[in-house]
Amino acid sequence: MRVFLAMVVVLPLLAACGGTSATTDETSELTVFAASSLTDVFTERIGPAFEAEHDGVRVVFNLGASDSLAAQIRSEGTADVFASASGTWMDAVADDPGITGRADFAQNRLVIVTPPGNPAGIAAIEDLSEPGVQLVLAAEGVPVGDYAREALANAGTLDGTLANVVSNEEDNASVLAKIAAGEADAGIVYESDVSAAAGSDVNAVEIGDDVNVIATYPIAVVSGAPSTELAAVFVAYVTGPDGQAALASYGFDPAT
Amino acid sequence: MRSRTPLPLWILAAIGVAFVSLPLLALLIRAPWSDLGTAFTGAGAGTALRLSIVVSLAATVLSMVLGVPLAWVLARSTMPGRSVLRAIVVLPIVMPPVVGGLGLLAALGRGGVVGRWLHETAGIQLTFTIWGAIVATTFVSMPLVVLATESGLRSIDRRYEGAAAALGAGPRYAIRRVVLPMLGPSLAAGAVLAWARALGEFGATITFAGNLAGRTQTLPLAVYEARLTDPGGAIFLSLILIAMSIGVLVAMRDRITQGH
Structure with a gap:
């Protein structure tokens, strides 16, 4: 019994040590927080196309109401890119933790x-x-x-x-x-x-x-994000011709 | 004979306690106590609280009315496939509530398999009504009644009923005077668990019954809606909910443990 208990305590610690040393940087992950109205165009078109263009990049989407996403970014700060359905919630994130490269990329x-x-x-x-x-x-x-x-x-x-x-x-x-x-x-x-x-x-x-x-949709790189460089590339893709074409085919108007 | 509790057990138990109590403590620390006076008016707490009490009590009663006979059948009948039936009946305990809500929509919604017929022939619509909230809550609460009652029934020695019958008691009389009194603690435990679960129900309710203050917005839904627009109010609402749940569990603790 005593041995079993000792194992219960020690094993997770060993596992934790193993986990950190085994981590490799072969693939880089980009976390994009996006308004739920962007779900289809981001997950079906823009995400896969961006992954295809950039070897070893995996785009992970967290989709939800922009207000919820802004609150999550402010409290946890795990987003690389924030694509909001309103300027108000982008302002909130700009205020804390801060953003760079803000651009309006679509209208709805x-x-x-x-x-x-x-x-x-x-x-x-x-x-x-x-x-x-x-x-x-x-x-x-x-x-x-x-x-x-x-x-x-x-x-x-x-x-x-x-x-x-x-x-x-x-x-x-x-x-x-x-x-x-x-x-x-x-x-x-x-x-x-x-x-x-x-x-x-x-x-x-x-x-x-x-x-x-x-509705005007702003996108930006979130300050202090794990991969800001890749995030800037993603923002450029969304505001660039390929991203804009994808958005147009999903019924979004270009930002003026 | 008492044996010394091993130290590793103490350590893990302490981590367990901290894990459960820390979020509670954090809510108490983060609550904006200076806004206490105004917090409850803004979040519509009174309305949500009343609705939560009505919905959870109604769901508990419904869970008992349907769940106790069901437990009886599972414990006492000899029909084939009982284990499959039991698995289906208790599934809502392990199923994500939002899945339950989607299932209820597909079954009892206005466009659902049975709901369409209800709506077209009788004009009955459950979605977006307090009845919908009660149905969704009962769906997740009833299995707890079934499990508690069935285990209680199984622990009762059937020779008592045999003795009652030998002394001339009919089956109904034996149930009423012999089985039910012995089953009391299990029924109470089932009811309390069901009520506590009903108070906290969120996923099935918002998916099936929707979210409208005064009609389907129970306390957990009010917390969810207030968390962004009024975070302080959301914390106070959460504390009300926690206090109620603790009250239920503490008040009934002795009744639950009596039978075991």
Whole structure:
């Protein structure tokens, strides 16, 4: 028994020693924190293409709501690159721990999504305030949630529409999932989510230019990151012609 | 006879205690106590607290109503495939709650396998309602009732029931006067575990029932939403939740251990 216990205590220590000496630098890893609305274009196109161009580089994505990502970067600081769906959360990261090479790389517009067949007959943003419509939005503080409330305020129907909200979801992808499952009548997400490349099983209803909100996506290298040099190369790729072409095919507009 | 506890055990036990209690302590240290007065109004704590109590109690009752008979069947019946049935029934304990939530959506959501039919014929919709929160919470809590009750039933010597029958008691009378009293501690343990689990339920609820203050936003969901916009409020909400859970476990500790 005593021997067993001694082994329990000592073995992890041995393992820890072995672990550090066995580490090699054959592959370098790049950690990219990106807004969940970038999931498809980053994981399907930009990530694999960047890996193919750079031997031995592995791009790891952490995808989520930009507000959550900013909070994680501020408390843990493990990101090399931050691609945010709003300038506000990039400002927060610029403030602490700091960023370099900031550039706006894409724009996105809002669109109403409904389940296939549009059961509630939504034709315009004003219809979302009709009694009985079940609406799903991203929560306040999540960029797409704030943009959606801004667009509703522009349309002059914010109060009536908020009364129809049945759930404040944690991020853009959760809103889309609820609509794709047919659980609610409508949601507000990014236009890139309904592009042909995104391949989502929802019906889109345009929001007029007079009330729509343009989301601008900034990207930057996070200060103090493990691989800042490679991070700068990645940022250049995303803002360069190949990255821009990929973004365009996924329904993003170029940054102005 | 008492034997001396070996030193390595002490060391590992101390690490174990520190591991569990440190996050708790850190929340107490990080709580912005000077904002205590205003914290609860901003985070809608009262609403979330009321909803949490209603949902967790309803889920506990539902777990008992369905779980105890289920445990009885598992412990006493001789039908084939019981071990498979038991594995399926207790699966939610080890399954990620978000997976449970997705499964519930696919089954009972408005567009789900059964939910579509419920919605079209009876106009019943569970998602985004308090009933949805109760269903999601029951899904993760009920297995604890089943496990506790079944192990209690197995530990009861069936000769007591035989004796009761020999003395002229019918099966129902024997259950009510002989088995249930002996099963009491196990039922209490199951109920408390289910309630404590229900209070902390997050993943299945947010996935299936959504997140709306006053309707489906229980305390854990309120903590999650407040953590970015109002970190101090999120810590206070967390402390309420922890205090409630500790209260439940401490208050019922003696009842749980009595039977073993």
